[in-house]
Amino acid sequence: MTIEYDRIVRTSLSRQVAESIRAAILDGRLGVDQRLPDEIELARRFKVSRPTVREALKRLAAQNLIRSQRGPSGGTFVDLPSLESVSRTIEGATTLLIGMGAFSVEEIVLSRMETETLACRLAAANRTQRDLDAMEAEIAVEREATLSDEGFCASDVRFHRAVVDATANGPLKLMMYTVIESFIPITNMIIVEDRERRRAAESHARITQAIAARDGEGAAALMRRHLEGMRGILEQALAQRAARFASTTEDALTASGAGASTPRLLDGLG
Amino acid sequence: MTIEYDRIVRTSLSRQVAESIRAAILDGRLGVDQRLPDEIELARRFKVSRPTVREALKRLAAQNLIRSQRGPSGGTFVDLPSLESVSRTIEGATTLLIGMGAFSVEEIVLSRMETETLACRLAAANRTQRDLDAMEAEIAVEREATLSDEGFCASDVRFHRAVVDATANGPLKLMMYTVIESFIPITNMIIVEDRERRRAAESHARITQAIAARDGEGAAALMRRHLEGMRGILEQALAQRAARFASTTEDALTASGAGASTPRLLDGLG
DNA sequence: CCATGGAAAAGGTATGACAAATATAAGTTT
């Protein structure tokens, strides 16, 4: 005969507390901008110590679920996230997967092609003058000869975001930021030749024209061609990054001895 | 004359430590499954106290970037996330946005229509027998008359996921899990009538047939019609959820007095 | 050879104190 033992709690207290508060937020028992009890009170309610409560709060803060402020009338507040903060969270998570080589170049290029051509079609239907202005501003930036590589890539990302923004579809924007943003760290490492740059800028210009003319199919076709041209560049970038991950050194956190000069932190890893 | 003061650090130490370690992981200076120094050593390296280090580690743990284990040969390890864990993170973030009513029903329906028809086309091209089996398994579940509402909705989600899986495109899967998964909490609240259920199951069956026959366009058209039918249900669900959020009570964290019976926690919110 | 038990190592929790920020109230000066 087997005895029913007490179910032993195997998750840490801070995790349980975090889950508990998180559930309260998700269920709507805690509304936006509502103030939580202060940490000492939370500790009393949950019957744990303050450090434990704080660890729980940090977990939630990492998910942008809460924000804290010192002082009286300060405290911890429910901080329901904007599209931007969620987008950043997603970007961080995706960047890892891509950086690890979880996806092949073919997959990445295909997914971008399919989704961005879709975005082109919707953008052509819904774009406003503001959207067109945003796109053209980026094209102007990209035509600057003095622009750094990072600057060019950042502008490229902003252009593609602008196209997605023009669809005027929130969920779609959210989804596509995932794919677009997560290429920043990769493409940043690539030296974009001057010739390539000009070609990209001209592609962007043509796409913008088509969207301005409400020609969704035309814009989609141009976008497809544009991304096709990026395939080679991406292949190069991913290969470089993979190589770097392969040669991971042993002791990456060696403290850089100096220390005294820097105000406080910012060192700690070699 | 204005003096250049030392740049005051405005972010908390635990945040800085977390960022520092996070950067090391993202840069590849810390490889997967690599062990970090123990907490006391980290505290020494960063010149902060152990609780501060622990708060930083909890931040990272919340992002599934690290995992911890007790005992000797335990410690903190880099835990680069799988597609599933990233997907879960994204789901949590998006669920909030949707729950808050950040998106309109039109936006949601349109985004699902556009992306899922896209998935149908790719699925028809790339599906394997396994994918078809997965879809048909869900259809079989949905035809069970005794299934609970939650069970039906969960199966619905799994079916749509199966379609996306059949595209064999990682980035696309990641993007679409975002949208599909985040509707679970909403659709779960809706009582699906028996008639509706049967209609959905039959839609799923026809879509599966078209994908099996490599008929991408046909599958896409069927999917579009299927989602069109869901528009009304979604409208109802979102209205209900919005109402619940509006009537947020004041004191949602009131401790349930009992306490002695529960092993340790699990209470704390009424 | 296997099982049992006990150290040791590492994360988990608790306590208590102090530091820093900041809103509010009180007091002082103009």
Added chain:
DNA sequence: AAACTTATATTTGTCATACCTTTTCCATGG
């Protein structure tokens, strides 16, 4: 009286230290 300054209280942020719990591994004894 108004405006500025100062005190003060509140709340998060940080620190130091101790102890508990889990897990590994080795030594010891059967």
